[in-house]
Structure formats: C-alpha cells, structure tokens
Amino acid sequence: MTLANDWLNVPQLIKPEDVVDPNVDELSMMTYLSQFPNAKLKPNAPLHPHVNPNRVRCYGLGIEPTGVVSYVPISFTVETFSAGKGDVKVLVENPRGQLEPAQIKFNVDGSKTYTVTYTAKMEGMHKVKVLFAGNEVPKSPYNVKVEGTVGDFRKVSTSGPGLEPTGVMVGQPTYFDVFTKDAGKGQLQIIVLDQQNNRNTTICRLTKVSEYIYQCQYVAQTVGIHSISIFFSGQQIPYSPFSVTVC
The missing domain is CATH 2.60.40.10 (Immunoglobulins)
Incomplete structure (x- = not known):
C-alpha cells in the first residue's frame, strides 16, 4: 500500500489489516481498489523484470x-x-x-x-x-x-522422408536419420536453406538416438525448393546438399 501511494498515486484509504477483516466497510474497500485500474506508474519506479x-x-x-x-x-x-x-x-x-x-x-x-x-x-x-x-x-x-580423432565423412549415410525430393509439406513436421557407425568420431552439422537461401525460416532440431544414429526433425515454413546440407567433421557427406521441394 505504501508503494502504491508513492508510485501510483493511490491514497491509502484503508489499513492493511482491513483487507482480512470480515467487518471491513465494503464501500471503503471498493473505493480503494477502484483506484488501481486507472493508476499510472511514476517514472523511475523500482520495477523488477520477470526473469526466470x-x-x-x-x-x-x-x-x-x-x-x-x-x-x-x-x-x-x-x-x-x-x-x-x-x-x-x-x-x-x-x-x-x-x-x-x-x-x-x-x-x-x-x-x-x-x-x-x-x-x-x-x-x-x-x-x-x-x-x-x-x-x-x-x-x-x-x-x-x-x-582428437576426426572421422571419415565419406562413410556417413542417411535415410528418411525429410530428404526425399518430393513429399514434404509446408508447416508439417518431417525427419531423416543420419548413420555414422562406419565413419568414426566427428560432429554433425545440418543447415536447411529455403528457396531464398534463408536458414531462419526452417525450424530444425538434431537429436542423438543412439551411439551411431542421429535424427533431424524439421518443419519447413515456406514452399519451394529447400537445400539441406549435412556436414560431418566439417565436410559435406556424400550426396549433400539434398534438394527437397516443399509443397
């Protein structure tokens, strides 16, 4: 109530203990509360942004x-x-x-x-x-x-509907798998570009299914030909980039 008085210009018409008093004057309570909807915050008020x-x-x-x-x-x-x-x-x-x-x-x-x-x-x-x-x-x-051992990108293979030339629908989730068992150790990186070479329009997530199998799930947000590049240890794997027509 003190803060409301100081920073919102809401006069303290009742006492704090009146809020839980069953015998409080209802008109006074309603008058006090009615000031809040139209109250305006003063500059430099001590606000704490909601961050979690x-x-x-x-x-x-x-x-x-x-x-x-x-x-x-x-x-x-x-x-x-x-x-x-x-x-x-x-x-x-x-x-x-x-x-x-x-x-x-x-x-x-x-x-x-x-x-x-x-x-x-x-x-x-x-x-x-x-x-x-x-x-x-x-x-x-x-x-x-x-x-420290870099694997062989040439031994990486893929499969899944998300890499087929046709069949991918705009706004619908799809996926493909990447297999690295014979390739050794290395990192996967996947870049999906839309028809305007923009990579921010496609929601893409890569997850590790098992020791040698990864799954890429993505949702194309625009129609047209999309390019999907798959890198292993910094090198494009065979047949990459893949051309996918989104309808």
Missing part, C-alpha cells in the same frame, strides 16, 4: 558428454522463450582452465533461440557454462569430453 533462468532449455551436440572432436566447429541451441528478457552468455573452459571463444547468434524465431558455436582447441574434458541474465541455467555447466 530455470526455464531456459539447452540442447544440441555441443553440450553432449561425448562426440565432440577438437578443431572442428560444434554448435548447440539455447531456447529462452519462457525465461523472460535477458542476455545469453556462454563460457567454454578447456582442461587448462582457459576460455575458448564462443559465438552466439540470435535466430529471430518464435522460440527465441540462440545458436552457440565453438571450436575446442585441445582434447580432454571441457566445461560449457550457459548463463541467462547473469545466472547459470539448469544443468550448467555441461561436461563435454573432446577427442
């Missing part, structure tokens, strides 16, 4: 416990849709306690996601810390074991 770092979601190969190879760029996604307004900061710490550079790009999408890309310069356990509005998000820091 616990609602930030992180997913992607860049924060998986294994599968990251040194000197090859790797990415992951930070989703902030339900967390309020705040800045995303990522710290990648190598086994020596040194920080590796991390690039953070806002994707301008409905889920308010950021794509984080970094390149580990040495083998060993890395810590990836994700902060939102200055606070660590759930499960951060992520422990990522970086290995």
Whole structure:
C-alpha cells in the first residue's frame, strides 16, 4: 500500500489489516481498489523484470558428454522463450582452465533461440557454462569430453522422408536419420536453406538416438525448393546438399 501511494498515486484509504477483516466497510474497500485500474506508474519506479533462468532449455551436440572432436566447429541451441528478457552468455573452459571463444547468434524465431558455436582447441574434458541474465541455467555447466580423432565423412549415410525430393509439406513436421557407425568420431552439422537461401525460416532440431544414429526433425515454413546440407567433421557427406521441394 505504501508503494502504491508513492508510485501510483493511490491514497491509502484503508489499513492493511482491513483487507482480512470480515467487518471491513465494503464501500471503503471498493473505493480503494477502484483506484488501481486507472493508476499510472511514476517514472523511475523500482520495477523488477520477470526473469526466470530455470526455464531456459539447452540442447544440441555441443553440450553432449561425448562426440565432440577438437578443431572442428560444434554448435548447440539455447531456447529462452519462457525465461523472460535477458542476455545469453556462454563460457567454454578447456582442461587448462582457459576460455575458448564462443559465438552466439540470435535466430529471430518464435522460440527465441540462440545458436552457440565453438571450436575446442585441445582434447580432454571441457566445461560449457550457459548463463541467462547473469545466472547459470539448469544443468550448467555441461561436461563435454573432446577427442582428437576426426572421422571419415565419406562413410556417413542417411535415410528418411525429410530428404526425399518430393513429399514434404509446408508447416508439417518431417525427419531423416543420419548413420555414422562406419565413419568414426566427428560432429554433425545440418543447415536447411529455403528457396531464398534463408536458414531462419526452417525450424530444425538434431537429436542423438543412439551411439551411431542421429535424427533431424524439421518443419519447413515456406514452399519451394529447400537445400539441406549435412556436414560431418566439417565436410559435406556424400550426396549433400539434398534438394527437397516443399509443397
């Protein structure tokens, strides 16, 4: 009530204890409450924006416990849709306690996601810390074991309706699988471009199904020919990029 008086110009017509008093004068209570709908906040009021770092979601190969190879760029996604307004900061710490550079790009999408890309310069356990509005998000820091053997991109194979030349419908989810069993160790990266070479119009998510199988789910938002590029250890796999006509 004091804050309402100071910052909203709502006079304190009743006492705080009157609110729970069953014998309170109802007219006085109604008169007091009726002032709030039209009250205007004074400048420089001590407001606290609603921010909840616990609602930030992180997913992607860049924060998986294994599968990251040194000197090859790797990415992951930070989703902030339900967390309020705040800045995303990522710290990648190598086994020596040194920080590796991390690039953070806002994707301008409905889920308010950021794509984080970094390149580990040495083998060993890395810590990836994700902060939102200055606070660590759930499960951060992520422990990522970086290995030094790069696999053979030529032995990666794919299958699934999401890579067929036709049959993909706009606004409808589809998928394809990527198989890496004979390719060795390496990172997968998938880029989906629409007919205008814009990668922000297609919602795409890559998940690890098993040790050697990954699944990419995506939803095309526009019609026309889409290009799907699949990289393994920085190299395009056979038959990539794939041309998919979205109807």
